[in-house]
Amino acid sequence: MLIGDVARRSGVSARMLRHYDSLGLVRPTGRTEAGYREYSSEDIRRIFHIEILRSLGLSLREVGRALDDPGFTPSELVDDLIRQTRERIAAETELLTRLRRIGAAEPANWEDVLQIVALLQALGAESAGKRQRAALSSVEEAPMPVEALVEAALSETDPNVAGALRWALAQSGDGGLALLAEGLGSPAAEVRKRAVQSIAEIPNPEATTLLQDALTNPDIVVRRYAALALGTRGVADAIPTLIDMIVEGANDADAADALSALASDPALADRIATTLIGCLASGTMESSARRRLTQALADIPGTTASRALADLSHDQDRGVALTATYVLKLRNAR
Template identity: 60%
Template sequence: MLIGEVARRSGVSTRMLRHYDRLGLVRPTGRTVGGYREYSDADIRRIFHVESLRSLGMSLRQIGQALEDPAFAPSALVGGLIRRTEERLEREQELLERLRAVNASAPLGWQDVLRIVQLLQGLSSPSAARRQQTVLAPTEDVPVPTELLAGAVLAESDPNVAGALRWALARAGGDGVASVASGVYSQDVDIRRRAVLALAELPGDEATAVLADALGDSDTAVRRHAALALGTRGATAAVPTLVDMVVEGANDVEAAEVLGTLSSDPACADRIMSALVAELAAHAADSPVRIRLAQALAEMPATVARDVLRQLAHDDDRAVALIASALVGVLDGARTTDRSSTRSASPPS
């Protein structure tokens, strides 16, 4: 079969077939009387073998080695091809994300494109100080795309830079919740923690709904961050986790304050009081836990917490009794002050 016919049937150009011949990769077995290349069936099969290996990303030199050496082991070569392909895909993904970030900034001209590229370079700097500076002092007149900020928030491990990124994301507006929410469902626990912290600073029902999902997370830190954020928003679903935080001594002061805020609703106050009293009974021999619970009771409305604190003032544990007695005194003093203020404000009869 002549070279033109081979090219038509194989899809390999005549120029490439001649190149294969010069390299010794696929040499036609014969020549016509006129000197034209003539390919046998075996030659054509070899052409298809070459093209198949090229589709794997192998170089022509590697292909020649593979076809000529009967002892050639493909495993090492294929493993190397996999690694190089993964590296290339990673570079391509980074490029794609960069292009999307530029496009999301809606550039009006090439100067805008250059400014957003500078911003991207700053955020990807190995220096935490430079990343933080980039967030706090962005390039002039360049809106930072929400998706870019969200991605940086989920990836940032430095606490100072992460705080700056969350601040910038909250200020950016737009669809920040949707951009961060995926992080709550990540397999990586660090990403879930960063996502919950970011959502805590974003307003709206959508953020609240995602935070509610995070209450069921397997990671304690994720649940605690979500509970504090939800409690601040008035979500009573956070109560059990907040009570657990008081018991466990994890951000217990902050958790108690949030429980106090939630107790402004009488129905929720009864629920919280029941939970705190139940924990007091469950930890009868644990002085530190009972002290924390007593201090949490002091955050509740005095009308519902005073009687329990008075009982604790006679607790067998002297440390608990002293703290409860002091807290009762504070509550009684506040009530006396309120009554005095009321009398002073009343008009004379």
């Protein structure tokens, strides 16, 4: 069969067949009297084998080894092809993500595109300073795709950069809340923590709703951060978690401050005081926990808290009695 016929039947161009010949991959078995290449059925079978191996990503050199080296074992090469393919897919996925983010920012011209790309690259820089500047620039200079900000906020380990990213997200409105909500369900504890911290800094009703839902999150760290944020927003649902934090000594000073903020609402002050008093009456509570609860009463306004402190100043636990006496003097001096 002449080269033209082979090209038509195999789908491999005559030019490529000549290239295979020059490399020694497929040498025609014979020649016609006029000197034209003549391929046998075995030659054509080899051409199909070459095309199959090329479709797997093998180079022509690797194809030659696979077909001609009796000691060639494919397993190692296949493993290498798998690795290369995964790397290529990862690179293409990263490119697709970057393009989507650029598109989401709705650039008006190529200058905008270049600026967005520069910010995205800076956001992934090794230097914490560069990442922080990129986060700040996303608000002050050019809009950063919110998906990129959320991804960065959920993965950032440097506290200064993380703070800048949370601030940038807060300025961007509620566009990232859905993605942050997904972060609350992440299998990684650190991601869940960063997600709730970011939500806590977004001052809108949708964020408040997410924080209220987070009070039932299986992760106690998420529940505590949510309660602290809700306390400053005047959401009474946070009271039980805040009191538990005081009892357990987990960020208890901030929890007491959040209770105090809630107690500025007269409708909640007596409720908080009554709940604290009920905890203090527990006979199984450790002395240190009772002292913390007594301290928390200091900033709860109203006669209920004042009467409780007066009673506690005579408590059998000397530490509790001294604490109650001290905070009662501070209340009376105000």
